[in-house]
Amino acid sequence: MPSLKEIAEGVIKGNEKLVKEKVQVLIDEGTEPLEIINQGLMAGMNVVGERFKNGDMFVPEVMMAARAMSTGIGLVKPLINDSDMLSVGKVVIGTVKGDLHDIGKNLVAMMVESAGFEVVNVGIDISSEKFAQAIREHSPDILGMSAMLTTTMMQMKETIEHLKSEGLRDKVKVIIGGAPVTKQFAEEIGADGYSVDASAAAELCKYLVGA
Amino acid sequence: MRIERDFLEKEEVELIHEATLEILSKVGVEFQHKGAIEVFTKHGAKVEGNKVYIDKKLFETALSSIPQSFILRGRTSDKDIEIGLGKTVIGTASGPVFIREGDSRRFTTSKDFKNFTKLCESSKTIEVMNGNMTEPQDIDIEKRNGFRLATSLKYSTKPLMGFTIGKADAQDSIGILQSFVGSKEKNLIMGIISVISPLTYDFGMLDSMFEYIEEDQPLMFACCSLPGATSPVTIAGTLAVNNAEVLAGIILSQLIKPGFPVIYGNTTPSCDLRYVTPAIGGVETALITTATATLGKYYGIPSRSGGSLTDSKLPDMQAGIESTLTILSPIMSGISFILQSCGILESFNVLCYEKFLIDEQNIEMVKRFCLGFDIDKDLLGREVIENVGPGGHFLQEIHTMMHFKNEHYIPYLSSRESYDMWLNNSSRTITSNAAEEIKKRLEEFKAPEITKEQRKLLSQYL
Numbered sequence: 001m002p003s004l005k006e007i008a009e010g011v012i013k014g015n016e017k018l019v020k021e022k023v024q025v026l027i028d029e030g031t032e033p034l035e036i037i038n039q040g041l042m043a044g045m046n047v048v049g050e051r052f053k054n055g056d057m058f059v060p061e062v063m064m065a066a067r068a069m070s071t072g073i074g075l076v077k078p079l080i081n082d083s084d085m086l087s088v089g090k091v092v093i094g095t096v097k098g099d100l101h102d103i104g105k106n107l108v109a110m111m112v113e114s115a116g117f118e119v120v121n122v123g124i125d126i127s128s129e130k131f132a133q134a135i136r137e138h139s140p141d142i143l144g145m146s147a148m149l150t151t152t153m154m155q156m157k158e159t160i161e162h163l164k165s166e167g168l169r170d171k172v173k174v175i176i177g178g179a180p181v182t183k184q185f186a187e188e189i190g191a192d193g194y195s196v197d198a199s200a201a202a203e204l205c206k207y208l209v210g211a
Numbered sequence: 212m213r214i215e216r217d218f219l220e221k222e223e224v225e226l227i228h229e230a231t232l233e234i235l236s237k238v239g240v241e242f243q244h245k246g247a248i249e250v251f252t253k254h255g256a257k258v259e260g261n262k263v264y265i266d267k268k269l270f271e272t273a274l275s276s277i278p279q280s281f282i283l284r285g286r287t288s289d290k291d292i293e294i295g296l297g298k299t300v301i302g303t304a305s306g307p308v309f310i311r312e313g314d315s316r317r318f319t320t321s322k323d324f325k326n327f328t329k330l331c332e333s334s335k336t337i338e339v340m341n342g343n344m345t346e347p348q349d350i351d352i353e354k355r356n357g358f359r360l361a362t363s364l365k366y367s368t369k370p371l372m373g374f375t376i377g378k379a380d381a382q383d384s385i386g387i388l389q390s391f392v393g394s395k396e397k398n399l400i401m402g403i404i405s406v407i408s409p410l411t412y413d414f415g416m417l418d419s420m421f422e423y424i425e426e427d428q429p430l431m432f433a434c435c436s437l438p439g440a441t442s443p444v445t446i447a448g449t450l451a452v453n454n455a456e457v458l459a460g461i462i463l464s465q466l467i468k469p470g471f472p473v474i475y476g477n478t479t480p481s482c483d484l485r486y487v488t489p490a491i492g493g494v495e496t497a498l499i500t501t502a503t504a505t506l507g508k509y510y511g512i513p514s515r516s517g518g519s520l521t522d523s524k525l526p527d528m529q530a531g532i533e534s535t536l537t538i539l540s541p542i543m544s545g546i547s548f549i550l551q552s553c554g555i556l557e558s559f560n561v562l563c564y565e566k567f568l569i570d571e572q573n574i575e576m577v578k579r580f581c582l583g584f585d586i587d588k589d590l591l592g593r594e595v596i597e598n599v600g601p602g603g604h605f606l607q608e609i610h611t612m613m614h615f616k617n618e619h620y621i622p623y624l625s626s627r628e629s630y631d632m633w634l635n636n637s638s639r640t641i642t643s644n645a646a647e648e649i650k651k652r653l654e655e656f657k658a659p660e661i662t663k664e665q666r667k668l669l670s671q672y673l
Contacts, residue, residue: 014612058615059606060606060607060608060611060612060615061612063606063607064607064612067607102604103604103606179629182630182631183631196628196629196631196632196635197629197632
């Protein structure tokens with residue numbers, strides 16, 4: 001019988017095939033689904049997050065690990081009642097209008113998901129109206145906006161203004177990130193937080209929901 | 212694709228070669244040693260007082276016996292190192308009297324010698340140690356050599372270079388190695404015989420040379436002239452004189468013992484005629500180095516240059532520019548052995564802790580550059596390009612995982628993170644990163660195991 005530790009190791013190594021096999025064996029043998037997630041898949045991803053933060057792991061390795069983890073979760077999830085899924089909070093994330101940069105935002109989504117959040121990734125080139133719509137639809141705790149270009153970062157401000165006019169600003173915490181974005185900019189446009197990289201983003205989300 | 216080649220045309224090498232033959236046969240070389248003169252006389256060279264004239268025939272006969280490479284022995288066989296035949300071996304500093312550490316500049320001490328021996332032993336870049344690495348000023352001159360060799364043997368297993376200023380120096384260096392390993396085997400320790408440019412060998416060095424040859428311990432012959440002062444101001448003229456004077460010593464070694472392993476060395480720098488001092492970080496130093504590599508290959512002798520050299524007083528931008536130029540040129544031109552590779556500041560006067568580590572990294576970067584890249588079916592990545600397609604990304608692909616570490620060197624002391632990450636992380640510079648890493652390396656250092664007898668032998672020097 002494979003151990004939960006082996007599953008965690010598989011996630012750390014980014015070995016999707018191995019994780020898939022071992023998770024299936026554990027499911028068949030009747031291991032508690034939440035146990036597989038928390039003590040196997042998530043435990044592995046926590047190590048990955050820590051190592052990435054310390055500069056000991058590279059983005060491709062983190063992405064491989066995250067892929068292995070979500071494949072594992074994909075197998076386990078149908079066996080769990082929605083009410084049993086322990087979610088720390090819900091995050092809607094997207095790249096702002098006029099900006100097609102996807103990778104950094106997805107990496108943040110992945111790290112935030114690994115930290116136990118439910119993540120709704122709304123994609124790229126998202127207008128302020130679409131962000132507002134997503135908030136109405138999903139009622140998230142946090143809205144994450146990404147911009148890679150100096151020319152699109154002002155869209156973040158516009159979105160925040162739009163949320164205010166729609167009466168939605170107080171319903172979510174807003175965090176921003178991306179290459180040209182700074183802490184000072186975040187303060188200037190009235191965002192609730194900013195982080196320098198994906199693992200810091202996950203910590204920021206936890207901090208904002210008080211987890 | 213490789214960044215490695217000879218930069219002199221064949222006709223240019225031959226012009227230097229012809230000029231060299233003429234210098235040796237018509238101008239002559241001074242050997243201030245009766246024994247040396249006797250050797251030349253015995254082999255039919257024309258001799259006037261201490262001046263020796265070497266003709267083409269003697270030149271060719273003597274050079275025909277030189278091995279293209281040789282093994283310098285480490286204390287354990289995995290540390291043995293082959294010098295010659297294409298590979299570039301990296302050696303330590305040699306001779307600084309001062310230390311720079313952070314903001315302080317001071318005389319070097321026995322503690323610095325120990326520290327740098329440890330840093331060299333734990334270095335992935337440096338392969339050969341040097342008894343003459345620094346000149347610890349807190350140890351009496353009579354006891355200094357013994358201390359330095361014993362310290363090197365206590366903390367290091369890598370091949371070692373010894374002292375050559377006079378016969379006693381040579382005997383002590385070779386003797387301590389022979390006692391330490393308990394045998395009189397060949398190639399235990401290497402010496403440097405320096406020419407006094409132009410075209411002169413002094414008694415002490417030659418006396419030491421006889422000792423090394425007698426005991427079958429390899430030698431490096433090297434010059435360090437100042438163009439415009441102790442060699443012609445032109446690079447071509449300097450190379451002709453340098454070539455003649457270094458080869459004259461090498462010829463003597465082969466007349467004494469044909470097949471004796473030697474290195475063809477040239478550390479001639481540029482010379483700034485405002486001060487008539489060596490400008491070791493000069494562009495011309497790098498040019499002379501590339502010619503040295505080519506000449507070594509032309510004669511079939513392992514070659515030697517300096518590397519990571521600078522005249523700057525601080526590990527600053529000047530140091531970075533000059534060090535990169537002077538380490539790139541030997542590695543890309545295929546020099547066999549580099550002395551003064553890490554930590555040098557102030558025209559050889561200073562050894563700098565932080566720069567030692569920065570130079571290590573720089574050497575690895577230059578090696579990576581000179582290695583170039585390969586092109587084959589897998590590396591072209593046809594399959595992964597197809598899988599990802601337009602608009603996708605490669606971060607999650609096995610192909611990326613397989614190759615990212617080999618294809619891209621990561622300089623850990625350098626800053627590449629975003630501005631805010633850098634700011635959050637104490638705004639660290641390459642020098643502050645190096646300082647931190649040095650502390651870690653010294654703390655983690657474990658001395659190699661030695662026998663009770665070896666410890667007893669070393670204790671009389673320490």
